[in-house]
Amino acid sequence: MAGVTGSIPVAPTIAHHNPLSEFFSLYSHDFVRVACCVPRTRVADTGYNLAETLRLAAEGDKARTAVMVFPELGLSSYAIEDLLLQDALLDEVEASIAKVVAASNKLFPVLIVGAPLRLAGRLYNTAIVIHRGAILGVVPKTYLPNYREFYEKRHFVSGANIIENTIRIAGHEAPFGTDMLFRSTGSVPLTFHVEICEDIWVPVPPSSHAALAGAELLVNLSASNITIGKAEARRLLCGSQSARAIAAYAYSASGPGESTTDLAWDGHAAIYELGDQLAETSRFEKDSTIVTADVDIGRIRQERLRNNGFADCAMIEGDRVKRFRKVDFVLEAPRGKVALERPIERFPYVPSDPAKLRDNCYEAYNIQIQGLAQRLMSSRTEKAIIGVSGGLDSTQALIVTCRAMDQLKLPRKNIYAYTLPGFGTSDKTHKNAWRLMEALGVTAAEIDIKPAAQQMLADIGHPFAQGKKVYDVTFENVQAGLRTDYLFRLANQQGGMVVGTGDLSELGLGWCTYGVGDHMSHYNPNGSVSKTLIQHLIRFVAASGDVGKDTAEILHDILDTEISPELIPAGAGGAIQSTEQSVGPYALQDFNLFYLTRLGFRPSKIAFMAWNAWHDIDKGAWPANLPAGTRRAYELGEIRHWLKLFLRRFFTNQFKRSALPNGPKISSGGSLSPRGDWRAPSDGSPDIWLAEVETVPEKVK
CATH class of the missing domain: 3.40.50.620 (HUPs)
Structure with a gap:
């Protein structure tokens, strides 16, 4: 079960058990398998969207994936305008979340899904973090775009304006807010942070302070529509954020099945590490896709140890850094061999390209x-x-x-x-x-x-x-x-x-x-x-x-x-x-x-x-x-x-x-x-x- 700890940043306990029988598991060597999922959806069809989410989650479990990221508002669909304010839809979304939580009981991965949720008379665009039958936390979107084709302030309230810091969903009580770091204290030590779409497009993304507070993996649930040249802008934003924050960045956006009344969707998902792109989806696919990468968390930790500027920045931004709550949970490595699927340069001084x-x-x-x-x-x-x-x-x-x-x-x-x-x-x-x-x-x-x-x-x-x-x-x-x-x-x-x-x-x-x-x-x-x-x-x-x-x-x-x-x-x-x-x-x-x-x-x-x-x-x-x-x-x-x-x-x-x-x-x-x-x-x-x-x-x- 999850537990919320105090506000002082504490590094995770790093367990380095490395018996010979587990030498061939990537989880014995500070690697963590991360997947960004782009499920095919149907507009406002929560049952269909739930089924596709669970199908992909089962695939990720079979592949021994530790963290799976789904798109923004993936359970409801994103481009549904005023349908977001319909009780019937919102009730079904909560029922779908309960089913994801129940299914997660038998799954290895941490699942991060997107949904609209009500709290204290307000509607929030949220990411729900789920693991082993529990909701670890719910993160509302901070920055709501309200320009050009976007009208999110018509429906949602910013996560910067929360009234309560807990939420009850389908019988589960969970922490609520933008100030959470999710920290595994199990044999897969990992700390991650969640932000949503527009949060990466602003001058100071929430993940910047989260990284300074200890987040090694930065996660973004997005529903970014596609226009000419926008994919390259996403790559630049995600890659530069992973380099600047000395972190990994996992980004997943909406794809096939979204409403095309006025917009189009390319299903762009990608994973970056210290500025390097590890994996990216093939865009404009007709069916659901998953892109997976084995992130080297050990490399991230080593780079942070060497970079005094990173530590100095955390001290200068102390008030913002100390405000983060630590949500502890236990992520245990699967037994036996989990083969590394990350390509390793044979000649690290000589690029293969x-x-x-x-x-x-x-x-x-x-x-x-x-x-x-x-x-x-x-x-x-x-x-x-x-x-x-x-x-x-x-x-x-x-x-x-x-x-x-x-x-x-x-x-x-x-x-x-x-x-x-x-x-x-x-x-x-x-x-x-x-x-x-x-x-x-x-x-x-x-x-x-x-x-x-x-x-x-x-x-x-x-x-x-x-x-x-x-x-x-x-x-x-x-x-x-x-x-x-x-x-x-x-x-x-x-x-x-x-x-x-x-x-x-x-x-x-x-x-x-x-x-x-x-x-x-x-x-x-x-x-x-x-x-x-x-x-x-x-x-x-x-x-x-x-x-x-x-x-x-x-x-x-x-x-x-x-x-x-x-x-x-x-x-x-x-x-x-x-x-x-x-x-x-x-x-x-x-x-x-x-x-x-x-x-x-x-x-x-x-x-x-x-x-x-x-x-x-x-x-x-x-x-x-x-x-x-x-x-x-x-x-x-x-x-x-x-x-x-x-x-x-x-x-x-x-x-x-x-x-x-x-x-x-x-x-x-x-x-x-x-x-x-x-x-x-x-x-x-x-x-x-x-x-x-x-x-x-x-x-x-």
Whole structure:
């Protein structure tokens, strides 16, 4: 049963039970299934409208939907003018509500239906919130449109002018007013608020204050008629409200069957989350429709934790925020598996939509160029020194450096690019490094580091110097360190700055040697670019016309090269040192990095989302021009294994991120700069996170 609590905003108790048997339920990972319903109606035919409402409610129950939203005045119909003042109709509406309440006793979803209701000699346009045989509350519409085609003040009174704060309907006593938040204290913790149609069209919607008071899901029952261009206005309003309020917004409007005396109806319903449209109906359907989305309530909570402005606004609007009553009820998750139906981006740093990907690449590329150009200009430095390996990261850094020089109207010969082959350098990367440097017209040179490395290994008594094939971390880092030593001394000699090449993914994994080239530089334009994105940046440059056809061919050849640090000589059969065999697939590790650092999700949720994204390669769209080797599935055991390795490496390598050189933040996915998005102790323990991974099953049963 529902209970009304005091006026001080209190966060819901968040129960995180996650036994292995429930791992595959979306309700175990802060997702909530929400449906917006557009039932076919008959004008003023309450019996027909009731039957269709109950039929859709049963469908929602079968789909394990938690919250179902129906249109404004859906039980009576909206466009019935003075019939709204007929006792016969209003009596039947109340009888219909009683039947919805009785039917809800055996249904899982919270049902939110629209109806005209009488109270204290006034008629209100209301939303009735029903769950498990109880009316949780009745919300009247606040803003009544009375312009152009609308004449609601002829029939209704605004919810801003209520006389009583309770209402009795069909034998049920319920809270009444616009000041209610509906809060589940069960295993599906959720707080939602209800407003009606015009309420979203005003400068300060009621849901704005409700969000500040704790509402995570904002619900709108609408009967908005359709005119040319109005659908886009609705999208803009609902999307922007969900973004501004840091919430989800569920909107459902009237559709087929409404009176068309003077108006038409398109049955527009949509669900938004933080500005993103999750789902939308196909409009102008002849029959009833339901649109469903799995809303990430955990994402909303995390964004609110990070946004100080949200909390400050709640304090400034304190009087309006504190007035809300909390209507508590119990929403318990259904037992067993409830599969996630929300599409999950496999590459969170790389949008699957080709147009959006092009826009992102354009912005990222130009952010890199602008950042480096500004640093060169402000430091009064006209020369840049860079090591070029023939791999992805140094390729992108060199391209960016060339464009920065072009922007500053400096000759590309001011770029001193060096290939520094070591014991593991392959013929392919060595040749591609030279081809690229020559194609871009930079000052190119080569320094063979093997003699110096041999001498250093001999000086410290390393077995390799005595002819033994010992390829340990010392062997690797002697080469990495020498490359950096040469580059910094060359910068001294030329009066220039060292341009860094290491990327965000390597920094997240700690797959970089402290104080050397993939970690340290004078300025690093790649520092907040993920490995999965950097490949698309190179493709973007190749297709952009910034480089010639021959250079584009070189870039594509570099893209087809396996990712390797090339510090260990090739093995039997020419097998090279593979980065991804050591630290895991970058596709998965970028996924883990994004959701851990950007959104703070617990590991079990990250694994659940990764499994939904990656276990079925035929599910969903792939980004265009995927790198070789990434178009494959990952099963739960692999996901769990690489997530554990990621967590160990991420925590133990924080000291490297605490000493990063400058570089621009590229995406909203964040950076790991200690001066930017990520500040963390270098002595942090991963034990809590690793223990939480143990709630993830090793395989699907």
